Amino acid sequence: MCYDVKTSLEAQLKRAKRNQDLKAIEEIVEKLGPLTDLPLHHASGFSHPEVLIYTSEDLFYPMVATWGLIPHWVNSVEQQKKIWNSTLNARVETIFEKPAFRDAANEKRCILYVDGFYEHHHYNNNTYPFFIHRKNKEPMALAALWSEWRNPEHGGIINSFSIVTTVGNGMMAKIHNNPKLKEPRMPLMLSEEVEEQWLTSSADFEKELKVLLSSNNDVRLQSYTVGKLRGKSYRGNTPSIAKEVVYKELEPEALNF
Numbered sequence: 001m002c003y004d005v006k007t008s009l010e011a012q013l014k015r016a017k018r019n020q021d022l023k024a025i026e027e028i029v030e031k032l033g034p035l036t037d038l039p040l041h042h043a044s045g046f047s048h049p050e051v052l053i054y055t056s057e058d059l060f061y062p063m064v065a066t067w068g069l070i071p072h073w074v075n076s077v078e079q080q081k082k083i084w085n086s087t088l089n090a091r092v093e094t095i096f097e098k099p100a101f102r103d104a105a106n107e108k109r110c111i112l113y114v115d116g117f118y119e120h121h122h123y124n125n126n127t128y129p130f131f132i133h134r135k136n137k138e139p140m141a142l143a144a145l146w147s148e149w150r151n152p153e154h155g156g157i158i159n160s161f162s163i164v165t166t167v168g169n170g171m172m173a174k175i176h177n178n179p180k181l182k183e184p185r186m187p188l189m190l191s192e193e194v195e196e197q198w199l200t201s202s203a204d205f206e207k208e209l210k211v212l213l214s215s216n217n218d219v220r221l222q223s224y225t226v227g228k229l230r231g232k233s234y235r236g237n238t239p240s241i242a243k244e245v246v247y248k249e250l251e252p253e254a255l256n257f
Contacts, residue, residue, distance in 0.1 A: 004118035008039040011139035019060035053110040069162035070149040092209035104145035135220040143188040189219040
């Protein structure tokens with residue numbers, strides 16, 4: 001699962017900067033930046049923050065979108081509110097089967113750039129939040145799906161997205177150990193070599209995806225514990241939320257980290 005992230009406008013400009021179009025970057029900062037909730041030192045998907053995503057419609061110029069995919073076929077605000085919290089994540093194994101994600105998986109894939117994400121570790125009946133980031137400190141490119149939905153009450157357009165998840169790697173298997181889950185999960189992270197393949201439309205992407213998932217798409221990660229992300233001690237969306245907090249009861253030797 002991936003319900004908590006950290007991201008900034010700087011991180012979300014990563015792809016735009018590859019195009020070396022300074023005018024476009026300036027326009028993104030001035031016109032799109034104020035329409036987002038950035039920076040997000042910590043944000044829960046359940047708050048449906050507004051961020052930037054990159055799509056095949058323009059590979060280097062992002063659009064503003066809210067977290068929590070609203071399928072295009074949703075026909076009422078009531079239905080939209082009911083489905084919103086259940087589409088924060090999309091399991092990569094079933095994106096071509098689930099009605100909420102099927103069309104987007106075939107035609108509307110996107111990338112969300114983040115500084116990292118948070119996950120909770122269970123130990124002795126307590127939970128401890130970890131912050132996971134790339135070892136080289138560069139932004140992560142998370143595979144995502146998006147949708148364009150028209151509000152039937154006023155005709156306004158909402159762009160929304162869901163983060164695609166996959167089976168957790170060795171490190172995430174140690175961190176994401178929720179006893180209620182069958183297996184550890186983590187966001188599907190894309191190496192720079194496969195980003196274009198994810199974004200670019202294909203008549204038979206389902207077959208391409210199997211090759212992509214089996215290719216060398218390894219993103220090296222690091223992690224550390226942070227302060228509580230829930231409850232009375234939660235610091236909110238402040239820079240200090242992502243700073244390391246050491247819990248004496250979580251000895252690395254005991255957890256085999």
